[in-house]
Amino acid sequence: MNTSLEIAKKLLDIGAVKLNFVNPFTWTSGLRSPIYCDNRKTLSFPDLRTLITIAYIKEIKQKFPETEVIAGVATAGIAQGALVAAGLNLPYCYVRPEPKNHGMKNQIEGFLEAGKKVVLIEDLISTGLSSLRAVDAVRETAEVLAVLSIFTYSLPSAELAFKNANCICISLTNLDILSKIAIENNYLSQDYLDNFIKWSKNPAKWSEDFLATATL
């Protein structure tokens, strides 16, 4: 099994990713969604945690060998980011997506030398907006080579947002791969695949349609 499939399967196995079409999850935004993802749960499983660290390191060595600093996106990306930095023996810092004027905290914690080439470690790409706020913060003093994440919902809006920001975003696994392995392992029935694809093309519309037809 390749690493993308293996990570996707294990995200389902440990319940970091959950699927439910009958009683969809409610996201923080209020949208109803058939998928829920909490990749912080991977930290509690040493084998999966290490598999993810190694996969990140492989991507960076292959695609961004010029990387000088690793930065974690706060808070969910901080722990894996540190493991990646340690594995590569590179300086580390972490970045809060919130602008500096909110509260007393620094937006970048640790030292970030001006002009350094940075790879950001994120846990999940949903809309991509919080990652891109972290990218903006790093770009104030340094250069962003890419944002790497464990998983992406592969939403068209996120792809567009990264394209508009002229920022490379690579995920270790994604919605297509997850759908495939979910069907193979009975986490998703074939009947719901079309429904899932429909969601991934327009989550807001899916949520609206669900609420319109649901027996409340």
Next chain:
Amino acid sequence: MNTSLEIAKKLLDIGAVKLNFVNPFTWTSGLRSPIYCDNRKTLSFPDLRTLITIAYIKEIKQKFPETEVIAGVATAGIAQGALVAAGLNLPYCYVRPEPKNHGMKNQIEGFLEAGKKVVLIEDLISTGLSSLRAVDAVRETAEVLAVLSIFTYSLPSAELAFKNANCICISLTNLDILSKIAIENNYLSQDYLDNFIKWSKNPAKWSEDFLATATL
């Protein structure tokens, strides 16, 4: 040089700890203080970062070999906590000191199995109160063996707070060790040592006295 001295010296060398008696720092609480500490800066120095990780692991192996889970105290303890967990190949989670009813976030991120023996990783012990809120959160479901931190201001109030909470707290280095190495390396003049000891016995009184005598 022993590890406690070496860490203290490096905290001063990289500016994670700064001393200034002429123009003391203003803490978030509003207190004026001759010492400022931001151990997150250690993350950006791979050699020091690894020295700290190894020192934590040594403490845990020697004093708490029964440890089953490592928990980082959010946010400053998350990165080092992850490195310690990886080094020991143990499950990891992180704990927010804030009570659950503040906002949408979980107080414990990751899985924490009931009854497990947990060591918490903190970066700094100041009053100890935020660490102890994290201890309380872990104790709701699991057992806390100890809180480990990189540095402690060695304030009497913190020692008392940990004693009252019946919680072991061990720091890799502390104010006495830092004072010693700071004098040896000209970060602190001998003239200010008594002043520093006075501060460490009662920071609130020191701040009050400073403001009363300062030319504002």
